Amino acid sequence: MKALSLDADAHLRPPYGSGVEVLRGHQFAELNRVLMEAREHNPFYQEKLAGVKLPLQRWEDLAQVPFTTKAELVDDQQRFPPFGRNHYLPEHEYVQYHQTSGTKGKPLKVLDTPESWAWWRDCWVEVLQTAGVTREDRVFLAFSFGPFIGFWAAYAAAEAIGALVIPGGGQTSLERLRLILEMRATVLLCTPSYALHLAEVAAENGLDLKSSAVRVLIHAGEPGASIPSVRDQIDTLWNARCYDHSGMTEMGAYAYACQLRRGLHVNERQFFAEIIDPVSGDAVPPGQTGELVLTNFGRRGYPLIRYRTGDIVVAADQPCPCGRPFRFLPGGVVGRSDDMVVIRGVNIFPQSIEAIVREFSDVREFRIVYYTEEQMPQIKVQVEADTQTVGILGRRLREGIGLRIDVEPVEPGSLPRFEMKARRVLDLRPQTQVAASGPLAPQDGTD
Ligand SMILES: [Zn+2]
Incomplete structure (x- = not known):
């Protein structure tokens, strides 16, 4: 196994600390290495890369390399069961089995070798150390x-x-809370939704979270920890600092928040990032949103080249003020291409609604419902909150989203709670209307 680097400040020293130019040189060499290996040994990519002139000579040549979609990976796995041709090494070289959560569609099976699993771990070491663990x-x-x-x-x-x-597996929320308190845990890893849920359970059971030893929370699985209102709620309820992180089963642990917590940094030593218009495939200009496309460098045995993640991010032209030369995603992942819907001409992501709902600390849980009325797609938000909040929230949503959104109070405790990957959207529209107003990209959910 590769030696583990425990050098938390490695990103600030040469060669990476000497700037973006050196980083781009490293990435170009890595891209070519991954492409050449795929072309030589990987039947899935041999088919896709036929006709691409390798090695790439200039950055512009990258445009010849086709994108990879999740639909292609799922399809390949169905045609060549159980693992598909992108697992091109002999089976005995793989030691870890995982699968996507299958929130939408059939789970994708992904294997790791000792080397690629060590790479996953090292990417996470950087996430943890950046949060001060x-x-x-x-x-x-x-x-x-x-x-x-x-x-x-x-x-x-x-x-x-x-x-x-x-x-903390195999336990109820209350059992987990008791163990967190009894063990004097200082760091908590969970989804942002679950951190809020644990706080709710603590309050119901008279447990005082503010006196717990937890000082850092690191969130994955959902994008909430980069939404300022969600982050503030978690910080307050836990009397701690929470950090966002983004990763995918099929891609790796690709981004994390620094101490400034203004968004995510793509770990560009290990991934190459592009931000494209989901329809044209062209790079989007700074300031605009687009779909994140990633290539991973360290997952030999299951590489992904120009993979359309489905994550919608803002293209920034400046790095984060913390000094990391990596591509900075202000506000983190702002939506999923397959979660976007168009209602009365307005593009809506569930995260934009959540950002407003979480400004109200007495909203215990909420759900977004898409439905049809008189052939038109409509949206409403169900909340567990008191009547006064319901009225104010309706006005805030109208200001913030630019659309009248009905807010419907529901019984406390009646909406579903989530441990992983909250699905706070209930889509009651007929399938034809779903196809007409979303998703943006022709692929199912990525996770
Ligand atoms: Zn930073």
Whole structure:
């Protein structure tokens, strides 16, 4: 296995600290290495790369390399079961099995070799160290350890750092809370939704979270921790600082928040990032939103080249003021291409609604409902909150989204709660209307 780097400031020193030029040189060499290996050994990519002149000579040549979509990976796995041709190494070289959460569609099976699993772990080491996790910490993972990759690599990374790792699988929320308090856990890893839910359960059971030892929360699985209103709620309820992170089963742990918490940095030592118009495939200009396209460098045995992640991000032309030369995504992942709907001519992402709903700390849970009335797509938001909040929230949504959105109060405790990957959207529209107003990209959910 590769030696583990525990150097938290590696990104600030040469060659990467000497600027973007050196970083781009490294990425260009890595892209060519991944492309050449795929062309030589990988039947899935041999087919896709036929006709592409390799190695690439200039950045412009990258445009010849086709995008990869999740639909292609799923289709290949169905045609060549059980693992598909992108798993091109002999089966005995793989040691880890995971699958996507299958929130939408059939789960994708993904295998790792000892080398690619060590790469996953090292990417997570960077996430943890950037949030200030050290060997002195006790890291609690509130996660049901199943085949979904979730926090498995985080577990390996926390152990590699030398922290005490506490697995929180197979427990109720109350049992987890008691263990977090009893063990004096200092770091909590879970989805942002689940951090809010745990706080709700703590309040119901008279447990005082503010006196817990938790000082850092790191969130994955959903984008909420980059939404300022969500982040503020979690910080307040836990009396701690929460950090966003973004990763995907099929891609890797690709981005994290720094201490400034203004958005996500793509880990560009390990990934190459592009931001494209989901329809034309062209790069979008700074300031606009587009779909994030990634290539991973360290997942030998299951590489993804120019993969359309479905994550919608804002293209920034400036790096984060923290000094990392990496591509900066202000506000993190602002939506999913397959979650966007068009209602009365307005593009809506569930995250934009959540950002406003979470300004109200007495909203315990909410759900967005798309439905049809007189042949027209409509939207309403169901909330567990008191009547006064319902009225104010309606006005805030109208200001913030630019659309009248009905807010419907529902019984406290009646909406679903989530441990992983909250789905706060109920889509009651007929399928024909779904096709007409979303999704943007012809692929199913990525996770
Ligand atoms: Zn930063």
